[in-house]
Amino acid sequence: MNLPLDTLLARIKATAVERDARGGHAAEEKALLRDAGLLNLSIPRAYGSDERPWPEIYALVRRIAAVDSSLAHVFAFHHLQVATVLIYGSEEQQERLLRQTIERQLWWGNGMNPLDRRLVARQTASGLLLDGVKSFCSGIVGSQLMTLSAVLDEAAQPLLAVVPVEQPGVRILDDWDPIGQRQTDSNSVSFAQVPLAERDVLRAPEVPPTPFHTLRNCFAQLVLVNLYLGIAEGALAEARDYAHTQARPWLTSQADHATDDLFTQNRFGEMHVQIAAARALADRAAEQVAEAFTRGPALTAGERAEVAVAVAEAKVLSHRAGLFASQELFEVVGARGTKAALGFDRFWRNVRTHTLHDPIDYKLNTLGRWALKGEAPDPLNYS
Structure with a gap:
């Protein structure tokens, strides 16, 4: 089955609120991604896959995250493990494990x-x-x-x-x-x-990690960037739809419709700016990660540091954009938007849960030391 992407995303979105409330394993939705051939996107064409560029894969993670960030997380982490094999694995390991992944349509954890x-x-x-x-x-x-x-x-x-x-x-x-x-x-x-x-x-533990090895950290961080950003875009989309269809202007507003209220427009403007800035940095970082990946073992420590900084910059803005948009969603939908059946709270809960796994203060400190002293990010940590 090869559903068009828009149809696939619509099916995932249709059950997202109910599944978020229930928790557990999204077996049916994972099967949709598998049946759509999306598990092979990061596997090189030499092994028989439909290989796509990494920036395209990250953009897809973002689109899935806008409707279901848990499923986007699982999907992205599958491809992160494929990247791990491509970065650390020998030719024999890559051939054996990745061909097996394609032939059996395996998921990675x-x-x-x-x-x-x-x-x-x-x-x-x-x-x-x-x-x-x-x-x-x-x-x-x-x-x-x-x-x-x-x-x-x-x-x-x-x-x-x-x-x-x-x-x-x-x-x-x-x-x-x-x-x-x-x-x-x-x-x-x-x-x-x-x-x-x-x-x-x-x-093996005694093998010192090379700059190319530690590029895996940048791949992982960029997953989080696009999860946060996707959540922000999803919250904005829900806010826009609700504002047009159900929201009411405040009783002292001069507007006849919520979308004509100046304060509402300002809030949408702020969300738009934050998301646009984060998206620009996320796309730039994805291009740099992809370019560094093509360097392979020839990647230098200095080149790797520049990639890590680009990813960290995108991480800070996507972190902020995700938290801001998921909060501002409620400011523009109003009290009726807190109805539990709408599930609008899932955007904040999801981004808040995830952002706590990598404190923004330490990311800012990494960037501060780079900006102030030219100190490269520690390649063995979350950068």
Whole structure:
């Protein structure tokens, strides 16, 4: 089935409010994305896919996020794991894993949370074994493969690997219950003596990360940029539609219709400016990430730093635009717009939940040190 994109988005939007309230796993909607062939977009054409440029993929993430940011999160994180294989994997690993992804139409989940070091890899006589827990494993439910990081012998840098989800010893915990992003399947996963094949290790701890390796962080940050921005665009679209069809001017307003009220127009103007600025920086950052990706192992630390700064700039503005638009939505729809069935609160809850995972103060500090002292962002952290 290859639904036109507008039809696909309309079907997703039709159930978004109900699914947000329910939480859980969006199996039917994930199947729509899979059946539309959207899981292959980041896989190189050499492996038999319909490869699309990364800026186009990020723009699609944004369009999905405007109607359902949880589903956009799962979709984007699938492609982030494909990027992880393309960045860290050997030619054999890429050929084997990505062809398998296309042939079986596999979903990927993420277990790369760098702050959680509870997952340990142990070297035994029979090979590597994984034991422990990994939290915030976005997209893990319904996925067949996952990338993960694990501590090996207390090394400072983690081991990075690919693991099949559906195997003995892997257990998905039912512990994802946030106020927003309720259908991202960001559950914790426990591992009990799970074998890890040497051929599925993407990077050993003793291998120093190169600038190209750490470009993966920029890919991840740009996912968040477009999720926040998509939420802002979705909130603006809902506000515009409601203003035209249902909103009423305040009783002391001189306007006959809400859309003619000067204060309402000003609020829309402010939302428009913030979103337009964030969109411009997001698109610029996507182009820079894509260009850096084509450099491959030849990417220099200086080039990588410029990309990270561009992504951080877009991140700050999209963070602010998402929070602002999701709040201003209520100012323009008025009291009747708080009706629970409308689900307008989901925009604020979703962006607030997600933005807390990467505090804006530290992003601003990164940019401040760059602007003031020319200090490059730390490539081993969230930049």
